[in-house]
Amino acid sequence: MRKAARTAVAGLLLTMAAACGGTPPGGGATPSGGAMTGRGPITLATGKDTSRNLQNQVDAWNKGHPDEQARIVELPESADVQRDQMIQNARAKSDAFTVLALDVVWTSEFAANRWILPLPQEQFDLAAFLPPTVATGQYRGRLYAAPWKTDAGLLYYRKDLLDKAGVKEPPKTWREMEADCAKVPGVSCFAGQYEKYEGLTCNFAEAVNSAGGTIVDPATGRPDVDTPAAERGLDFLVDGFRTGLIPKQAITFKEEEGRRYFQEGRLLFHRQWPYQYALADRHDGSSKVAGRFAVAPLPGLNGPGVPTLGGHNLAVSAFARNRASALDFVTFLSSEERQRANLLASSEAPTRAALYDEPELQAKYPYLKVLKESVLNAKPRPQVVRYGDVTAAIQEAAYAAITGARPSGQVLADLQTKLQTLTRS
Numbered sequence: 001m002r003k004a005a006r007t008a009v010a011g012l013l014l015t016m017a018a019a020c021g022g023t024p025p026g027g028g029a030t031p032s033g034g035a036m037t038g039r040g041p042i043t044l045a046t047g048k049d050t051s052r053n054l055q056n057q058v059d060a061w062n063k064g065h066p067d068e069q070a071r072i073v074e075l076p077e078s079a080d081v082q083r084d085q086m087i088q089n090a091r092a093k094s095d096a097f098t099v100l101a102l103d104v105v106w107t108s109e110f111a112a113n114r115w116i117l118p119l120p121q122e123q124f125d126l127a128a129f130l131p132p133t134v135a136t137g138q139y140r141g142r143l144y145a146a147p148w149k150t151d152a153g154l155l156y157y158r159k160d161l162l163d164k165a166g167v168k169e170p171p172k173t174w175r176e177m178e179a180d181c182a183k184v185p186g187v188s189c190f191a192g193q194y195e196k197y198e199g200l201t202c203n204f205a206e207a208v209n210s211a212g213g214t215i216v217d218p219a220t221g222r223p224d225v226d227t228p229a230a231e232r233g234l235d236f237l238v239d240g241f242r243t244g245l246i247p248k249q250a251i252t253f254k255e256e257e258g259r260r261y262f263q264e265g266r267l268l269f270h271r272q273w274p275y276q277y278a279l280a281d282r283h284d285g286s287s288k289v290a291g292r293f294a295v296a297p298l299p300g301l302n303g304p305g306v307p308t309l310g311g312h313n314l315a316v317s318a319f320a321r322n323r324a325s326a327l328d329f330v331t332f333l334s335s336e337e338r339q340r341a342n343l344l345a346s347s348e349a350p351t352r353a354a355l356y357d358e359p360e361l362q363a364k365y366p367y368l369k370v371l372k373e374s375v376l377n378a379k380p381r382p383q384v385v386r387y388g389d390v391t392a393a394i395q396e397a398a399y400a401a402i403t404g405a406r407p408s409g410q411v412l413a414d415l416q417t418k419l420q421t422l423t424r425s
């Protein structure tokens with residue numbers, strides 16, 4: 001094409017973009033369709049920053065991008081409340097949130113409702129990420145959220161107390177765990193997250209999967225939770241509360257309440273995500289268990305358990321301005337350099353595979369090997385568009401059983417019926 005013609009075409013495209021609401025550099029109207037255009041200030045909407053390192057990450061970006069400053073919009077700790085606020089924002093077509101730190105379980109729902117934009121997949125080196133984490137950011141074969149931080153349930157245990165009791169290895173089964181607890185008086189045995197919120201769904205899924213059951217069969221997409229295996233799994237939690245193996249107050253635990261309980265030295269075994277490692281290991285007086293604990297894969301009914309896959313990916317809101325800046329910011333935060341820095345500061349699990357094999361990182365974090373294995377063994381929660389309703393039904397069922405309000409068999413039969421309705425397409 002001759003130069004004059006090229007200029008004319010470029011001019012025409014610009015006019016068309018402006019007519020469709022395209023953003024001139026520096027802000028203006030929301031770009032039309034999925035165009036990743038527009039530069040200027042952006043926000044990152046995210047749950048409560050339990051890593052205590054997010055501001056450092058954002059500062060690193062801001063240093064190099066004076067005209068595209070990023071600001072954190074911190075939402076509450078509970079995943080369900082974060083989801084509600086992000087959905088409200090999307091329904092109002094508000095541009096208040098530019099980049100969303102999207103829980104891995106919301107991708108389908110947000111993509112199907114067109115609340116987030118497809119990302120240019122070819123711009124992300126997806127082969128460099130742990131495969132299960134890539135899948136959590138995809139919907140119908142397209143990438144909607146860049147893999148950022150992953151998560152898998154881990155067993156934190158008081159190595160000092162097990163050593164003292166002559167127990168050489170962390171337990172591989174629930175029965176072994178119970179036997180270990182009998183040898184260590186003075187502390188509660190085990191806890192996870194059991195308040196009625198998303199964390200309970202994660203813990204319920206772990207119990208069911210670790211007993212050989214499933215909630216929704218990934219192969220068929222059909223619910224299959226009304227089974228003897230699922231009941232044995234749920235009963236691990238029900239019996240735990242009934243017998244006192246799980247302390248009563250754990251019914252109010254989300255991640256942070258449990259972390260404080262563990263750090264106060266009141267628990268022998270704690271089911272928790274990777275972020276707890278760095279905080280519990282602080283030698284500044286904030287943790288009584290610093291230097292006294294280790295991490296193992298979760299135990300299960302007849303052998304190692306099946307952790308739930310968690311984590312957060314980065315998506316761009318469909319109602320955002322300054323999307324070109326947003327895309328660069330997503331690329332920046334998910335880069336190997338930023339993920340390394342975040343791991344060093346926070347112990348949060350990276351999605352970049354190579355970091356797990358770096359000797360320097362392995363030396364600082366002896367739990368990296370267990371972490372990688374746990375992420376690779378982890379099972380995703382049901383990947384469904386109506387996830388909000390699905391998780392509410394699971395939470396209702398699990399909570400009724402663990403509080404002793406209703407028998408396990410009955411709640412699982414009801415849950416199966418509800419899930420059948422919710423997953424029917």
Ligand code: GLC
Nearest residue numbers: 079103104151198199310311
């Ligand atoms: C963690 C996980 C997330 C999960 C949440 C539940 O933040 O990364 O996937 O939904 O915990 O509390």
